[in-house]
Structures are given as C-alpha cells and as structure tokens.
Amino acid sequence: MTEKKKGKLTKVLDYLKHEDPFSKGVAFCPGCGLELLLRFIPQVLGNDIVITGTPSCSAPVLLGQNNQSWHTLSYFGTLMTGAAANATGLARYYRKAGIKNTVVCFNGDGTAADIGFGNLSGAAERNEPFIYICYDNEGYMNTGIQKSGTTPYGATTTTTPLGSASKGKNLRRMNLGLKMAMHKIPYAATATLSDLEDLAKKLLKAKEAKERGFAFLHIFAPCTTGWGYAPENTIEVCRRAVKTNYFPLWEAVNGKIRMTKTVKKPQPVSTYTELIKKFAHLNEADLQILQDDIDYEYCMLGGLSVLEGECQLPVSSED
Amino acid sequence: MSSNKFLKHEGPWSDANDPLMCSDTGGWRTKRPVVDKDNCIFCGFCAIYCPIQIMEMVENSHFSVDLRFCKGCGICAKECPKNAISMIAEGDFQK
Numbered sequence: 001m002t003e004k005k006k007g008k009l010t011k012v013l014d015y016l017k018h019e020d021p022f023s024k025g026v027a028f029c030p031g032c033g034l035e036l037l038l039r040f041i042p043q044v045l046g047n048d049i050v051i052t053g054t055p056s057c058s059a060p061v062l063l064g065q066n067n068q069s070w071h072t073l074s075y076f077g078t079l080m081t082g083a084a085a086n087a088t089g090l091a092r093y094y095r096k097a098g099i100k101n102t103v104v105c106f107n108g109d110g111t112a113a114d115i116g117f118g119n120l121s122g123a124a125e126r127n128e129p130f131i132y133i134c135y136d137n138e139g140y141m142n143t144g145i146q147k148s149g150t151t152p153y154g155a156t157t158t159t160t161p162l163g164s165a166s167k168g169k170n171l172r173r174m175n176l177g178l179k180m181a182m183h184k185i186p187y188a189a190t191a192t193l194s195d196l197e198d199l200a201k202k203l204l205k206a207k208e209a210k211e212r213g214f215a216f217l218h219i220f221a222p223c224t225t226g227w228g229y230a231p232e233n234t235i236e237v238c239r240r241a242v243k244t245n246y247f248p249l250w251e252a253v254n255g256k257i258r259m260t261k262t263v264k265k266p267q268p269v270s271t272y273t274e275l276i277k278k279f280a281h282l283n284e285a286d287l288q289i290l291q292d293d294i295d296y297e298y299c300m301l302g303g304l305s306v307l308e309g310e311c312q313l314p315v316s317s318e319d
Numbered sequence: 320m321s322s323n324k325f326l327k328h329e330g331p332w333s334d335a336n337d338p339l340m341c342s343d344t345g346g347w348r349t350k351r352p353v354v355d356k357d358n359c360i361f362c363g364f365c366a367i368y369c370p371i372q373i374m375e376m377v378e379n380s381h382f383s384v385d386l387r388f389c390k391g392c393g394i395c396a397k398e399c400p401k402n403a404i405s406m407i408a409e410g411d412f413q414k
C-alpha cells in the first residue's frame with residue numbers, strides 16, 4: 001500500500017539531513033517561531049556546531065537546568081553585552097587547535113540590535129570566522145516583552161503600552177540586516193520561517209562563507225505570546241511579512257545585495273498587522289506611517305542593490 | 320542519539336552525558352490534530368512547519384503526530400493545503 005499519492009513531497013525535507021538534537025518536550029510556548037528555527041538549524045547544518053548565546057527565550061532550553069540538558073549540541077552560555085566577543089574567542093580557539101567545526105552565535109534582537117551590538121559590529125569589522133544568527137522577535141521577550149531597536153512603529157510592548165500618553169512605540173525600527181550587510185562581510189542575509197528552503201540555502205551559504213570570515217543571518221521569528229496572535233498563525237505571519245515587504249528576503253555577498261524573493265504585487269501592510277494584537281489599535285494614519293517606512297526601506301534596498309552593482313568595492317575578500 | 324562533540328558540559332552545571340530532560344508537553348494541549356489520511360496528498364508541509372518536529376512519515380502515505388509531545392498549536396492544520404488535519408478539543412476524546 002505505498003503508491004497512492006499524487007502530491008510531491010516538499011523539497012525542504014531534502015535539506016533536513018541531520019537529526020534534531022533537541023529533546024521532544026521543551027519549554028517554548030506552543031507555536032513559538034523560535035522553537036522551529038532552533039530545531040531546523042542543526043538539522044540543516046549538522047550536529048557538529050557549537051552554539052553560543054545569551055540570556056533570552058532560547059537560553060533556558062540551550063543552557064539546561066540543574067544537572068541536565070535539553071539537547072546534545074555543544075553550548076556556551078554568555079552575557080548579552082559580549083556575545084560576539086565570546087564567539088570570537090571560541091572560533092579562534094577552534095581554528096588554532098585545528099578543530100573543524102562551526103561556531104554559531106545565536107541571539108535575540110535584544111542582544112544583537114541593542115545590548116550586544118557594539119561587539120557584533122566589531123566582530124564583523126574584524127571578519128571573525130563564525131556565523132551570527134539574530135532571531136528577531138522584535139522585543140525582549142524573556143523578560144516580559146519590552147521594546148527593542150527592532151520593535152516596529154506602533155507596536156505595543158510593556159514599555160511602549162497603549163494608554164493616554166502612549167500609543168505603542170513612537171519610533172521607527174532599525175534595519176539590523178542591512179546595517180550588518182554594510183560591514184561588507186562575506187555573507188549577510190535575511191530569512192524567515194515561511195520560506196524554509198530559502199532559509200536552508202542561506203544557512204548552508206553562511207556555513208560556507210564563514211571559511212572566509214563573518215556571516216550574519218537576520219531571521220524573522222514571530223512570538224505568539226508577546227505579539228498576541230493565534231499560535232497556529234506563526235507561519236502565516238511570516239508569509240504575510242514577506243508578501244507586504246515588511247520583511248523582504250535578500251542576501252548580500254561582500255555587501256552586494258540581491259533579492260532572493262521578489263514580491264510581484266506587495267500587499268498593504270494592514271494584511272500583515274490585522275493578524276497581530278500589538279498593532280490592533282493602529283488607525284489608518286498610523287498604518288500609513290508604518291507603510292511609508294516599509295516603502296522607504298524597500299526603496300533603499302533596491303537602490304543599494306543597483307548601486308552596489310555599479311560601484312566596485314576596492315578591498316574585498318575572495319568570493 | 321548524536322553525542323556532544325566539543326564540550327563535556329553544557330554549562331557549569333549541566334552534564335551532556337546524562338539522559339536529556341524532557342517535559343510532558345503533550346499535557347499542555349487543549350486541541351488535538353487529527354489527520355485524515357484519505358485527504359492527505361503527502362506533501363509534507365505539516366511536518367516541516369511543526370515547531371516541535373514531531374510529525375513522522377508513515378510509509379509513503381501520510382504523517383502522524385507524536386501525541387506525547389504535541390502542544391496543540393494548530394500550525395500543521397493551518398498550513399495543510401488540503402485541510403486534511405482537524406483540531407479537535409481534547410475533552411471530546413475523554414468521553
């Protein structure tokens with residue numbers, strides 16, 4: 001009773017070549033985007049990676065409790081202020097000791113975009129040979145959903161609440177991925193969970209690129225608990241973020257930007273925000289501000305990809 | 320089970336050589352995914368998007384859920400292009 005189906009198995013399964021090193025029952029919220037991402041990475045990259053990261057929603061699972069652990073990967077827990085500096089040390093040690101492996105510095109946006117940005121930028125500038133992954137849930141989730149540099153305009157968090165004096169975050173979000181690409185590192189890319197084949201390819205490219213130096217992945221990973229959307233919508237939220245150009249998918253080799261997915265008819269941002277409670281209070285004028293920001297960022301990205309094609313980077317590592 | 324290759328200890332306090340910890344996350348579930356094998360076109364979307372990665376391939380036919388750990392998030396049901404997975408209230412199974 002084998003041949004009955006007409007469907008074709010998704011190609012994503014072909015990229016899952018290694019086993020999932022995590023225990024099956026771990027403490028992430030049901031529907032958490034981060035859980036899917038964490039289980040996906042070693043299945044694609046292999047189990048011979050060393051993960052290092054900071055206090056965050058990922059840490060309780062990566063670090064273990066009492067005398068036991070939740071997974072069989074090597075993990076090195078570090079501080080929010082110095083994540084990339086620690087990863088530098090690890091990567092240099094393994095290189096000097098002649099041990100071949102992949103150091104993955106895995107952090108939330110709180111560490112990557114804010115508290116640990118200085119040494120992240122420094123490690124990129126020195127072109128240290130490891131992969132830095134920022135899973136972006138647009139806030140400090142583990143400490144109770146405070147705003148971060150990547151929290152978008154209008155979003156409510158516990159530090160940008162909805163009330164008489166505040167209507168959510170009153171500032172635009174920073175573009176972390178682009179900022180890192182501007183370091184002209186061997187590889188920088190954005191990715192998300194709705195496009196898993198794209199994510200898998202980018203993970204493999206990052207692994208290859210780290211032989212030449214720094215690789216950075218900015219991965220959009222929605223948080224059902226902190227954003228207020230139904231757990232079953234995690235993938236749909238990612239999909240709509242891409243379809244509205246809220247989170248465009250691109251890659252940059254030595255700073256040269258190329259879109260990996262172009263959306264033919266971008267949807268208005270409201271098709272994305274309507275799924276999520278943190279945006280529920282936004283009126284049309286507020287949504288327009290968010291839309292204008294998305295359009296601006298997208299236009300910049302397009303402009304840069306053209307310019308980077310025209311201008312020659314004088315010093316660039318081999319491609 | 321792959322072994323920890325590079326560090327003997329996960330942190331100062333946890334030993335990677337011990338059996339892994341595991342929570343009874345199946346107990347969190349309020350709705351249970353039920354796969355309709357006849358409607359399934361065996362595309363695998365439910366399996367790749369399941370955050371816990373607990374959908375096992377059964378022959379060349381369909382995917383089945385490990386209910387010991389399924390948290391009942393409903394992503395598999397939502398992402399199935401054929402609506403072949405329904406989320407049924409756990410209470411209905413107790414009657």
Ligand SMILES: Cc1ncc(C[n+]2csc(CCOP(=O)(O)OP(=O)(O)O)c2C)c(N)n1
Pocket residue numbers: 055056057058079080081107108109110111112115137139140141142143148
């Ligand atoms: C220097 C420093 N400041 C504050 C904290 C407290 N803290 C622990 S976890 C956390 C949130 C981390 O947020 P993020 O990196 O975005 O990860 P997420 O929780 O969203 O997964 C904070 C602020 C800390 N550990 N170190």
Ligand code: SF4
Pocket residue numbers: 027028029031032033034035057137141142222223224225226
């Ligand atoms: S709070 Fe958000 S990021 Fe943290 S485990 Fe829950 S869903 Fe995941």
Ligand code: SF4
Pocket residue numbers: 352368369370371372373374384385388389390391392393394395396
């Ligand atoms: S309900 Fe969620 S946890 Fe359970 S099998 Fe479906 S996707 Fe996986």
Ligand code: SF4
Pocket residue numbers: 354358359360361362363364365366381382398399400401402403404
């Ligand atoms: S997503 Fe639906 S059709 Fe595809 S394998 Fe799963 S149950 Fe079958």
